[in-house]
Amino acid sequence: MKKFKITGLLALLVLFLVECQKSAVFPEDQYDERLSAGVATVFDATSKAFGAAFPTLSTYDEYVHEKGDQVFSQTFVTAPAPIHSGLGPLFNNTSCESCHHNDGIGLPTAGDNRSSLLMRISLPGADEHGGPVAVPGYGLQVQDKAAYGKQPEAKVNLAYTYQSYSFDDGEEYNLRTPVYTLSNLYTPISGSYLLSPRLAPPMIGLGLLEAVPESQIVAYADPNDANGDGIKGVANYVWDVTTKSIQLGRFGWKANTASIITQVATAFNQDMGLTSKILPVENSYGQAQDDGMKDDPELPDSTLNAVKFYAQTLSVPARRNVTDATVKRGQQLFMLAKCGTCHRQTLTTGINVAFPAVSNQVIHPYSDLLVHNMGAGLADNRPDFKADGQSWRTAPLWGLGLYEKVNNPGYYLHDGRARTLVEAIMWHGGEAEQSKVYYAHLSKADRDAVLKFLYSL
């Protein structure tokens, strides 16, 4: 009996100790679901959550990040100027931050100081690298602002039509379909041209996405749907101006950009009219608006590199409420609806001894970085390398639950047409049609659980 008592007590003791351990923060035998970006995760759920640097940076790296942050928020002005010189003459906005408010998703308007929507343009067909064909006098992007006295290339007009729908239980939702047109062209375009709207995307976690080995991404591609699940996934291979070679595209709404440095240099050049060593020719070169100044490259390499480093070292906020029963239920439904087939929860970054912060990290971007056919509803009908006119890259969902806080009110999808997560889900089509239908026929409680899960990201 005594023996039994002792054994019992010892068992109880063990139980208590185990219970204690449960509350330990990072069990070694399993990864913590909250850590969206491994060691680069930041515990911040405020409106500034997208602006946090990797917590693991050295003092010097932090300094470079800060430098990049300053450039990211500074306003550029027309050359010649003593400071922040080189804007335009053609541009879409005057600072990085004017589109990437709080490092988050932009505002889907065109032409205002806070507008974050830009319009890609091209002629039908493909260029020598398989990419879009530049429009003579316009290039591949419409700059809708100009230095005082210069004429913007065009005015971008945006109109919505609204349509109401309802779920099985009668709950209504409303989808707005945008129509984009150009007016006030500074010079006529002969023949037909293709337009594709792009909203400034969130800046978080880019360094980690860049560190995912190409082999891992390509392994998920299933361009011929060999497994017959209705979901394909194509790796976009694109012309990269930095390396002057064809590379795997990872960034941009159609994965048409291979690296962060190319993304940053292109944004400076195309969005702000600032030349760099990578893109030393003004976006207005050869056009009537060109300033004819021999001041290129306008950006010092150190400035370009600091902004690249800034973009590379922006952290990802940790998930919230991961143990909540409804969130768990929502996560289960997300997987049952096969959302997770494209919005892949987990990727692992490659080993990089030179940059430990992104090296060998288990991350939860909820993306496969592949492009998928998303149906006619979302189509821009403008091919971009291997991404055809109905294809979009799987948008990473990390940080999704904070969009409303970071960019009040928060918009979704490549052109911000969705005003709520429900609308964003219901816009899915093509390879995602079956997942959308699954969601649409769930009970109200289950649909809400899915949303609660998404808000936990």
Next chain:
Amino acid sequence: MKNIFITAFCLAAIAIAGCKKDSTNNDQNTSASTEQNVLTDFAAVLVNPNYQDIQAKALIMNNAIVTFNATPNDANLEAVRTAWKNTRAAWEQCEGFLFGPVEDFDYDPTMDDWPLNKADLDNLIASDNPLGVADIEQLGTTLKGFHAIEYIIFGVGGTQKAADITDRDKVYLASLGQSLYNTTTELRNSWDPTQSNSFTAQVVNAGKGSTRFTTRKDVFLALVGSMADICNEVANEKMQTPFAAQDSTLDESSFSHNSVNDFRNNITGVLNAYKCQYGSATGHSLSELVASKNTSLDSKIQAQINAAISSFSGITVTYEKAIYSQQTQVKNVQAAIRTLKETIEGDLTDFVNTNIKD
């Protein structure tokens, strides 16, 4: 055997006690009613009066511009300059809590973008643009607001005379003044508690229906974050950029030589935010909340804010000169503000995270 039994019992007791540590103890938290009072007063005693003050002072400046344009002499120009500095002081102070509509609707860059786009401004003045208020509102933010007005009324080096200001400049100036006033009115209205959907309601109803702040803690974190941001901006950007480059043209208010006042008013804004005060009015404050749990932290923060503000008195020349001739004093100010920033980002943020639970 009995010993083992007792030992096991004791161990179990320790284990249980150890577990219990994790449970919340209400005494650890600041009281909900104090938190609510702080939020209510933050809007009522600080933000709304500060924004009203900016609007009132912008109106005075606007009237001074009208007077100057009617009778363009140096005395009337001086009156515009004084009104500009007074408006600027109230504006710089509100940068101690730069969140909400001021950020969401770009009122900040609309009034205070920098640098001035001098090349475009010259082209604008030389053009046939009618320069009416509606025309000004179409322009980019680097062609309007405080710094465009500053450029016209002070000129490069602050040497502008009434006679130097052309008729075109005057038309531009009048519209700039009116446009700035319009923006201050929008800013003020965005928090006006008597208007529905005002941001005051979002703050006061944090955690109980506010769509912007799901918890009171969210407001406190936004406030503390913006206090740290302005410290960083002053010490590491506005002061550091011209200092490191040894180039006074990189100084924000270099036409008016008002930069030291700008910096000091920014840190005064931090003091106002922490102590919940504006003018002679005071209210329930974050300071009070901190002191209720940790008096030494509250004393430390107050001492560091005051040290940062008083450190400016070491700079006895314009900032444009100080970056060359008073480098030690400049560094002292930067060091004092950086110390404060570290405390706000560290101890004060930790305090909010630990003690404000809902």
